[in-house]
Amino acid sequence: MTKSTVTSLRFTADQYEKNQKKLADLHGVSVTTYMREAVLDRMTDEVDYNDANANLTASHGKTVSSAAIRQRLGLDR
Numbered sequence: 001m002t003k004s005t006v007t008s009l010r011f012t013a014d015q016y017e018k019n020q021k022k023l024a025d026l027h028g029v030s031v032t033t034y035m036r037e038a039v040l041d042r043m044t045d046e047v048d049y050n051d052a053n054a055n056l057t058a059s060h061g062k063t064v065s066s067a068a069i070r071q072r073l074g075l076d077r
Helices: 013-027 031-058 066-072
Strands: none
Touching: 013 031
16 A cells, blocks of 8 residues: 555635635535645646756757657658
8 A cells, every 4th residue: 555645735715615616516526636636737747847948958958840759750641
């Protein structure tokens, strides 16, 4: 079993009802699930951004077009 850690967040009643609860209901999940997924998505976005930034720095700003990438991968039709 994977070890997990419990944390808590504090929101005003207004923030909770108008934001977290409303959005969780809209997605058909619990507030806990919605917030957990939102945090994990944000973490993934941060990692992706940092990776892209590191790659851009390593390439000294040189970029390659998506058409060139598709051609290299043999995806052009």
